Amino acid sequence: MKRHRFSKPVTVFHDLLLPEKPLRLVGYAALMAHYELDAPLPWKLSAVSLKHRKYETERWQVFTPKHLPPDTLAGHLVFALKHEPVDLGVLSKLFSRIDGQEIEEIVRQEPTGQYSRRIWFFHEWLTGRMLDLPDAKAGAYVDALNPVFQYPGPASSSRRHRVRNNLPGVQGFCPLVRRTECLDRLMTMDLAKKAHDVIGKIHPDIILRAAAFLLLKDSKASYAIEGETPPRNRAERWSRAIGQAGQHELTPDELLRLQKIVIEDTRFIKMGWRDEGGFIGTHDRMTATPLPDHISARWEDLPTLMNGLLETNRKLSASGYDPILSAALIAFGFVFIHPFVDGNGRIHRYLIHHVMASAGFTPKGIVFPISAVILERLDEYRKILEACSKPRLPLIEWRATERNNVEVLNETLDLYRFFDATPQAEFLYKCVRETIESSLPEEVAYLTRHDRMKKWISDHFEMPDRMGELLISFLRQGKGKLSKRALEKEFAALNEDEINRIERAYKETF
Numbered sequence: 001m002k003r004h005r006f007s008k009p010v011t012v013f014h015d016l017l018l019p020e021k022p023l024r025l026v027g028y029a030a031l032m033a034h035y036e037l038d039a040p041l042p043w044k045l046s047a048v049s050l051k052h053r054k055y056e057t058e059r060w061q062v063f064t065p066k067h068l069p070p071d072t073l074a075g076h077l078v079f080a081l082k083h084e085p086v087d088l089g090v091l092s093k094l095f096s097r098i099d100g101q102e103i104e105e106i107v108r109q110e111p112t113g114q115y116s117r118r119i120w121f122f123h124e125w126l127t128g129r130m131l132d133l134p135d136a137k138a139g140a141y142v143d144a145l146n147p148v149f150q151y152p153g154p155a156s157s158s159r160r161h162r163v164r165n166n167l168p169g170v171q172g173f174c175p176l177v178r179r180t181e182c183l184d185r186l187m188t189m190d191l192a193k194k195a196h197d198v199i200g201k202i203h204p205d206i207i208l209r210a211a212a213f214l215l216l217k218d219s220k221a222s223y224a225i226e227g228e229t230p231p232r233n234r235a236e237r238w239s240r241a242i243g244q245a246g247q248h249e250l251t252p253d254e255l256l257r258l259q260k261i262v263i264e265d266t267r268f269i270k271m272g273w274r275d276e277g278g279f280i281g282t283h284d285r286m287t288a289t290p291l292p293d294h295i296s297a298r299w300e301d302l303p304t305l306m307n308g309l310l311e312t313n314r315k316l317s318a319s320g321y322d323p324i325l326s327a328a329l330i331a332f333g334f335v336f337i338h339p340f341v342d343g344n345g346r347i348h349r350y351l352i353h354h355v356m357a358s359a360g361f362t363p364k365g366i367v368f369p370i371s372a373v374i375l376e377r378l379d380e381y382r383k384i385l386e387a388c389s390k391p392r393l394p395l396i397e398w399r400a401t402e403r404n405n406v407e408v409l410n411e412t413l414d415l416y417r418f419f420d421a422t423p424q425a426e427f428l429y430k431c432v433r434e435t436i437e438s439s440l441p442e443e444v445a446y447l448t449r450h451d452r453m454k455k456w457i458s459d460h461f462e463m464p465d466r467m468g469e470l471l472i473s474f475l476r477q478g479k480g481k482l483s484k485r486a487l488e489k490e491f492a493a494l495n496e497d498e499i500n501r502i503e504r505a506y507k508e509t510f
Contacts (some may be wrong), residue, residue, distance in 0.1 A: 006030040009050075014041055019057045023047035026069055028090050034076075037093040040391040041419050043178065044085055048220040065317035073098070074106045078115040085149040087419040092126045103133050112139035121161040125171065136162040151177045154319035168321060168329065170434045172308020175329045175421040181463065183422075186429045187322065191360045195436045199363040202444055206451075207365065210443045214369045215239045218353075221371035222346045222430050225378065237261060242350060242367055244355025250313050255339075255431045258350060262343040269342050273306070274299045277398070278410050280389075288404045293390035295396050296338035297416040305337050305416055308385045323359035324432055327352045328425040337389055337416050349374070352428065368435035372429075380427065386421045460501070475506045492508065 007432050009022035013029060025332070027046040032039065045063050048068045055062050064299035071073035075157055080087075095103075098403055103123045110116040117136055123142055124130055143164050145152045151166030167174055177183070181374040199207060219239035223230045230238075241261045248254050256272055284290065285458070299303055309330060335348035356362045372477040374381050397410040450472060457468045480503055482491065487499070494502070 006034045006073075006076055007237070015040075016045070016059060018047070019055075019060050019093060020049060020051070021064060023049060023062065024068065025068070026089055027076055027084050028345065031073075031077045031080070031094055032090060035094060035097050035211075037090060037097065038395050039087075039089045039093045039414070040395065040419075041062075041089065042084065046079070047263070074103055074109070074119075077106070077119050081115050081118055081146075081258070085147055086122075086176060087420075088122075088126065088174060088176065089414050091122050092414050092418065095123050098128075100129065100131050101228075104133055107131075107133055111136065113222075114139065114142040117161045117163055117239050118142060118144060121158055121163040121165070125165070125167075130169065135160045135250070138162075143212040147178070148179065150179055151322065151325060153321055154315065168316060168325075169312040169417075170308050171417075172304045172311050173417045174308075175333055175419050177425045178330070178420065178422040179323055180422060180426065182415065182426050183325075183429060185238070186426075186433060189433070191429075191433055191436050195361075195366075195368075196205045196363050197435075197443075198436065198440060199366060206444055206447050208449055210440070211366050213443060213447075214293055215243050215367045215437070217370045218242060218367055218369040221369065221375040224350050224375055224383075225371060225493050226345050233262065235375050238346065242353055245350060245353035245367070246362075248357075250310055250351075251355060252310070255306075255347065258347050258441065259340055259343045262346050269341050271340075274341055275406055277401070278341065279406045280338070282406055289400050290404060291392065294338075294385070294404060295337075295393065295398060295408065297336075298412055301413045301416070302337070304341050304413065306339055308336070308417060309333050311483045317355070317358050324424050324429050325421075326359065328421050328428045330355050331428075332385075332421060332424040333390070333416075333419075335385070336419065356432075368432060369439050370431055370435060373431040373434050373439065375481040377427075377431070384423050384427045400406050449509050453506060456505050456509065457502075461498075471502070472506075475503070476510075480507050480510070 006025070010033070011018065011021045013025065013033065024030075025045075025047050029047065031037065031043070031047040033200075044056075044059055044061055046063065048063045050065065053062075054063050054064050054067075063083070067079075069079040102124070103119060107116045107120045116358050117139060120131065120133065135367050139162050141157065141164050142160050143155070143157075143166050144151065145166050150167035155164040155166040158162075158165050166177075169175065202210075216235060218238045219235045219242060220230075222238065223235060238261060240323070241258060241435060249470075250271075256467060260273060261265070263271070274296070276299055276301075279290055279292035280294040280296075281292040284291055300436050313326070313330050318327070331351040334351055335344055338344050340347070352370050353362070353367055356368075362368060392412075392415045395407055395415065396412055398406045398408050401407050453472055454468050457463070457471060461468075463471075470490060474482055474491075477483070478486075482499060482503065487494070
């Protein structure tokens with residue numbers, strides 16, 4: 001282990017360009033460098049400039065020399081908790097490398113200090129080991145997460161540390177979301193109220209028909225994201241499952257039920273939790289060696305991770321935590337863990353519906369076509385997934401198996417239970433906003449115009465309903481014009497004046 005000074009001036013750090021050279025690393029960056037912690041880098045790192053100016057770049061926040069902390073474990077831990085969002089992955093690795101006595105000494109030096117008590121709390125929460133310290137007897141209760149930096153979860157008091165545990169998750173699974181201007185702005189829009197207001201102004205018959213269409217649209221889009229075009233009966237089967245989102249408690253059995261709906265032919269697929277490695281990517285064309293873009297959690301860790309994910313879901317669903325943030329944590333956490341051999345992607349998107357419906361965010365009977373919006377933003381969606389996967393790949397040691405799968409050789413539990421879910425939360429919030437402000441109103445508007453056009457046809461022509469529907473369908477396909485095929489076959493009886501009147505009426509209506 002290196003014993004150089006924590007804040008030795010550096011000119012490079014983990015291949016990241018420094019905004020100026022040299023800089024002194026502080027906080028998490030200093031701890032990672034000093035203890036050689038193999039954890040994903042925090043979203044933003046901290047350093048102290050030799051110049052007297054404070055500024056931020058995309059990956060760095062640079063402080064002035066007066067902010068330089070004591071060059072000790074305690075100094076940099078306190079700096080991190082004071083100036084940076086909590087990073088559970090870094091803290092977990094750190095606490096596994098140092099002796100608990102070092103934390104005990106920090107607490108004994110300042111037994112009532114808010115930062116020493118938070119350090120003590122995180123150590124015991126992350127390691128599950130109680131330090132040789134008496135319970136705190138004094139000091140005002142302090143939040144584990146600083147709400148200035150991150151969105152806190154439902155709080156419970158840790159009397160031993162006199163700390164309010166406002167982490168959104170549990171030890172087995174606890175992603176965090178940084179507070180950003182983008183998310184703050186989206187939250188103030190009160191999208192749930194906007195959705196309920198839109199629904200409240202629409203005739204119930206229109207709502208029912210819109211709901212049926214949006215349900216099937218989301219189902220088909222979810223398959224399309226996976227590069228599949230299922231037969232209509234499979235898409236309808238999955239749409240019925242989506243329509244039940246929020247009605248059943250999320251349990252291992254419920255997830256297996258969903259997997260069975262997604263995968264009808266199970267002859268070549270092991271159902272349930274994986275009992276081998278897994279990855280997303282391709283194989284080398286010549287050697288068939290795996291070329292992973294994402295490596296799934298170790299199958300040995302699935303009980304811990306999935307129990308943690310389900311417990312976190314129960315915890316958040318019983319609280320006032322933002323439903324879209326909850327959906328981001330649970331749904332993206334699920335797909336990063338990748339607990340099944342197949343079906344993970346569609347169930348991941350189902351979980352978005354489930355979490356929002358369980359929280360009462362989605363109007364009853366309506367499914368937002370999230371998958372359809374994701375399909376339109378597919379490149380952005382892939383980048384959002386890579387934002388978690390790419391930084392973790394270099395930290396995973398693996399070998400190819402005889403079946404051209406991957407076998408993970410090192411401990412990787414922390415990579416999946418602790419991650420920064422901010423990019424995923426921002427992406428999901430934008431998708432939900434688009435469904436409420438565009439997709440839903442557009443479908444309602446279409447159905448309203450469709451009914452108006454249908455009435456016009458029935459007022460001017462004597463034809464069965466199915467012929468009227470077919471006429472509108474041809475007009476829609478021809479962007480207001482009847483095709484040569486329609487005029488020569490199904491609607492050959494129409495004269496030129498009638499055709500012109502119909503096309504003009506369609507144009508005026510739509």
